[in-house]
Amino acid sequence: MTDQAFERAIVDQIQAMYRVCYAQLRSHADREDAVQEALKKAWEKRKSLKDDGALKGWLLRILINECHNIQRKNKRMAPSEYIPAGALPPPDADSTLHDLMLSLPEKLRITAVLIFMEGMTIAQAASVLRVPQGTVSSRIHKARHILKTQWEEANRE
Amino acid sequence: MKNEMMDVSRAFGRADDAFVACVEKTLVQLKYQEEQKVKKKIGWGVIAIALLLILAMATAIALTIEWKHIETAMDLIAKNDVFIYDWKLPAKLRLIADMQEDGMAVSDEEIKRLESDQVPDAEKEKLADEIIARHYGEDEYLYYYTMAEREWGMPIEWTLEQRAWFHQMEREKGLYGDFSWIDLVPEKGDISRETAVERAKNAVMEAWNVTETEMAQYKAGVSFFITDVYDIPRWQVDFYIPREGTWSTAYTVLLTREGAVTEDWEDLGVLTPENARKKKEEDAKKALEMDDWQRRGKERLQEMESVFFNRNGGKHYHFLNDCPLVEEKFLPLEPLAKDAGIFPLFTPCPVCVNDDIFWSIEDKVRYQCGNWPLPEEDWISPDRAVEMARKALVDQGYDLSSLYPSVYTHDLEGRAVYSIFFDAVITDMHDGSVMIDPIYSVMLDAKTEEILRAELNESNG
Structure with missing residues (x-):
């Protein structure tokens, strides 16, 4: 892949990168820091990516790692119970789904993002998250159950 | 999921302008930084000579060894698509055994240690990574493709035998995708690779008025192939030029099996006078867009x-x-x-340069953006806080050996507290980077020593 094609491919993944960041980081600044650092690493390693079709998973895996790094640092900035919990949903988001997704435990949430939002297969998500496929299928089963139950409850109210 | 409930993909909305700009800005800056580096590098002529030497070596080696280890790497990656350094130990051992069998430098003593029941797995893992790194470098994204590149040089310079074998193996392992392109090895009666290059070169010089001197700067990549559309074998010769840190195709010539230039191809890059004009227009348009x-x-x-x-x-x-x-x-x-x-x-x-866990409280306060207070006179010392935190965790039965404590200060609504994290600090053997895994955390009152919280980190539970 040429550098230009690589740049284009990255730009094509902006929405996916945004969703992955959003699922893991509450502040705009953190999301932007994460994507900057991930892009730097991806750029440095771009020549090692031989299968163009694997770019998305490869890029998101790097990004998820960066989000984890920032989360870890943030935990030291302030005790978690004093970090503002609820973020206002973006204006174009479905506020109910937004809150439901954010209420999922993080491991279920990021798995749900990869499968439900990014359309990855279990094998692809397992590769991105570096966990066995069985773990992904278990997480997605739980996430689906929680979302479905809460969605139905929310609609009954 | 989408059939049963509202579309989850709308939960977070779309990336806002600032996020999009952040990505674009970062790409521009990365590219700019790299351009600055490239300018300082040595000339392309020197690099080309070095590449030729590497190619010559790789070719010589390829003639004397088998490629089973690359097939093994493909096989294992096809079954579990992870980078090689992330493989489990048994997979690495299988690869290394095949590397030795193929004549690569792995000593019997090393194999013996890797197979011994007396050697702990962690030590075997380390040795296995060292052996792999010795041959392929410490690339955390090492893959079967990069292994082949390390051994044979750039793909454009692989021999016809290497191309045919490699892609055939990829097809067999299910790694080739839907490509219908099949590389072949010429048979008796076919023209040689050298003849194909020579004829293609002459055709380029004639159609584009390129001089012999200009042609000397190009590197030829050759394929002998069939596709689902063209089932009679033919030659494709690409002439590459170094551009922006990689090799870009400058001219492409298609030859029949017998070596005659053919125009029977839809690709604009293939040699015909009409295509040459179209290609120039297309290139100019692309350059403007870029x-x-x-x-x-x-x-x-x-x-x-x-x-x-x-x-x-x-x-x-x-x-x-x-x-x-x-x-x-x-x-x-x-x-x-x-x-x-x-x-x-x-x-x-x-x-x-180092992770902030290694900094003193004073440096954390000074260099970070957090609102961390410096310890005051009536606070217990940071060392005492660590001691108290350690005791609180040990009393709960936690094992803190090999964990590194780091101390932070907070002002929680007027209450001065210390947060102490006990982290596993792991140096990545592939790239030397340091990974920090927080295992336990303790929060205590900085004045009274009261333990407010002592717990195992959620992600490690």
Whole structure:
């Protein structure tokens, strides 16, 4: 892949990168820091990516790692119970789904993002998250159950 | 999921303008930084000679060894698609055994240690990674493709036998995707690779008025192949030129099996006078589009400058004012950043080289943006806080051996507290980077020593 094609491919993944960041980081600044650092690493390693079709998973895996790094640092900035919990949903988001997704435990949430939002297969998500496929299928089963139950409850109210 | 409930993909909305600009700005800056580096590198002529030498070596080696280990790498990756250094130990051992069988430098003593029941797995893992790194370097993204590149050189220079074998193996393992292109090895009666290159070169010189001297700067890549559309074998010769750190196709010539130039191809890159004109127009259009894209990216970068400056103001203020080394050594190398008033994005400060867990409380307070208070006179000391935290965790039965304590201060609604984290610090053997895994955390009152919380980190539970 040429550098230009690589740049284009990255730009094509902006929405996916945004969703992955959003699922893991509450502040705009953190999301932007994460994507900057991930892009730097991806750029440095771009020549090692031989299968163009694997770019998305490869890029998101790097990004998820960066989000984890920032989360870890943030935990030291302030005790978690004093970090503002609820973020206002973006204006174009479905506020109910937004809150439901954010209420999922993080491991279920990021798995749900990869499968439900990014359309990855279990094998692809397992590769991105570096966990066995069985773990992904278990997480997605739980996430689906929680979302479905809460969605139905929310609609009954 | 989508059939049963509302579309989850709308839960987070779309990336806002600032996020999009952030990505574009970062790409522009990365590209700019690399351009600066490339300018300082040695000339392409020297690199081309080096590449030829590497190719010559790789070819010589390839003639004397088998490629079973590459097939094994493909096989294992096909079954579990992870980079090689992330493989489990048994998979690495299988690869290494095949590497030895193929004549690569792996000693019997090493194999013996790897197979011994007396050697702990961690030690075997380390040895296995060392052996792999000895042959393929410490590339955390090592894959079967990069292994082949290490051994044979750039794919454009692989021999016809290597290409045919490699792609056939990829097909067999299910790694080739839907491509219908099949590389072949010429048979008796076919023209040779050298003849194909010579004829293609002459055709380029004639159609594009290229001189012999100009042609000398190009590197020829050759395929002998069939596809689902063209089932009679034919030659494709690509002439590559070094451009932007990689090799780009300058001319492509298609030859029949017998070596005659053919125009029977839809690709604009193939040699015909009409296609030559179209290709030039197409290239010019693409160049304009690219210039425009870059220009817009740079404009966006300027537009967003004030936003970034304000958002990260604290951090960057530190870079410029508290870290003379950055100002002296880094910024002069980054004229665009300096002229635009845009500071380095990626924690270049020498103080920040190590993870902040290694810093003193004073440095954390000084160099981070957090509102961390410095310990006051009526606080217990940080060392005492660590001691108390350690005791609280040990009393709960936790094992803290090999964990590194780091101390932070907080003001929780007027209450002074210490947060102490006990982290596993792991140095990545592939790239030397340090990974920090927080295992336990304790929060205690900085004045009364009261333990407010002592727990196992959620992600390690």
